[in-house]
Amino acid sequence: MYTGNALVPGIKAVPRDPGCVRRMLIGYDDFMGPLLEIRDLRVRFGATEAVRGASLKIEEGEVLGLVGESGSGKSATALAILGLLASTARIEGQILWSGENQAVDLVRLPPGALRQIRGRAIAMIFQEPMTALNPVMSIGRQVAECAAAHATRLPAKEARRRAIAALEAVAIPDAARRYGDYPHQFSGGQRQRILIAMALINRPRLLIADEPTTALDVTVQAQILKLLADLQREHGLAMLFISHDLAVVGQVAGRVAVMRAGQIVETGATHDVLAHPQHTYTRSLLAAVPTMKTDREKPLAVL
Numbered sequence: 001m002y003t004g005n006a007l008v009p010g011i012k013a014v015p016r017d018p019g020c021v022r023r024m025l026i027g028y029d030d031f032m033g034p035l036l037e038i039r040d041l042r043v044r045f046g047a048t049e050a051v052r053g054a055s056l057k058i059e060e061g062e063v064l065g066l067v068g069e070s071g072s073g074k075s076a077t078a079l080a081i082l083g084l085l086a087s088t089a090r091i092e093g094q095i096l097w098s099g100e101n102q103a104v105d106l107v108r109l110p111p112g113a114l115r116q117i118r119g120r121a122i123a124m125i126f127q128e129p130m131t132a133l134n135p136v137m138s139i140g141r142q143v144a145e146c147a148a149a150h151a152t153r154l155p156a157k158e159a160r161r162r163a164i165a166a167l168e169a170v171a172i173p174d175a176a177r178r179y180g181d182y183p184h185q186f187s188g189g190q191r192q193r194i195l196i197a198m199a200l201i202n203r204p205r206l207l208i209a210d211e212p213t214t215a216l217d218v219t220v221q222a223q224i225l226k227l228l229a230d231l232q233r234e235h236g237l238a239m240l241f242i243s244h245d246l247a248v249v250g251q252v253a254g255r256v257a258v259m260r261a262g263q264i265v266e267t268g269a270t271h272d273v274l275a276h277p278q279h280t281y282t283r284s285l286l287a288a289v290p291t292m293k294t295d296r297e298k299p300l301a302v303l
């Protein structure tokens, strides 16, 4: 019996028989590549080509910044990794993930196997903390559910203990007392911290952070960036950090990939790219960021 991949329709149907799936993926047994490697990714929504042959690599424990203007295909790339694209999307290329024993192609992985990876080995945090949280469920329960979702028969008491520890790790004050409070009772920065706790509770190997600080004011943004950088170092976590703001990316990412109109136009060590941008587009992105030296009388560069 054959079934299509519901999350990425248009992809070759894969057999349900697990032995068959293994045979299909076995070509990657000797893959000794990075933690994640995207090869020639293409994403189409009808006539719109959101990603047009993008390739990038993320090594174990490294932070890669993905930067580009609005609509350049950053979120489409991130969602493709987790199989979370809208059902209208057509996807081509390979997304090789170094699994436990062998590499798998996330594009061709059956939905059930992808669910095992999503939220456990690869976690994601989104831009808007309020819409990502369930408004009618206490934050403690939401964090505890994340822990329980990937554990077999986790006792409720243990899930609660882990949730409180995770909330404490992201500096939610009085975590045990506030366990039963609802999302609207927290500030925007605290809600983003709660989402980070949910993402990290299952100790992922890769965290995808899609504009995690864009909705926050500048002071809170700086606190969240520091928290992410501290947790990344502490856990040896790899991170794909997405932002339209090169200055923000520069604070957390060791390497940066610059995306324009669905393609990666420049990749390199962040300090090199910031100091000596090779591509005109990267230079215009840099020119659009105000610095202490910017002449405030003149308008900022328009992309």
Ligand SMILES: Nc1ncnc2c1ncn2[C@@H]1O[C@H](COP(=O)(O)OP(=O)(O)OP(=O)(O)O)[C@@H](O)[C@H]1O
Pocket: 045, 048, 049, 050, 068, 069, 070, 071, 072, 073, 074, 075, 076, 077, 086, 088, 244
């Ligand atoms: N579900 C969808 N249906 C149709 N088109 C889409 C869909 N999602 C994204 N697109 C289109 O794909 C292109 C890339 O969008 P994407 O969300 O990846 O941009 P982005 O780089 O994340 O931008 P931003 O910085 O604004 O978040 C855009 O032209 C967008 O309009």
Ligand SMILES: [Mg+2]
Pocket: 074, 075, 076, 210
């Ligand atoms: Mg986006």
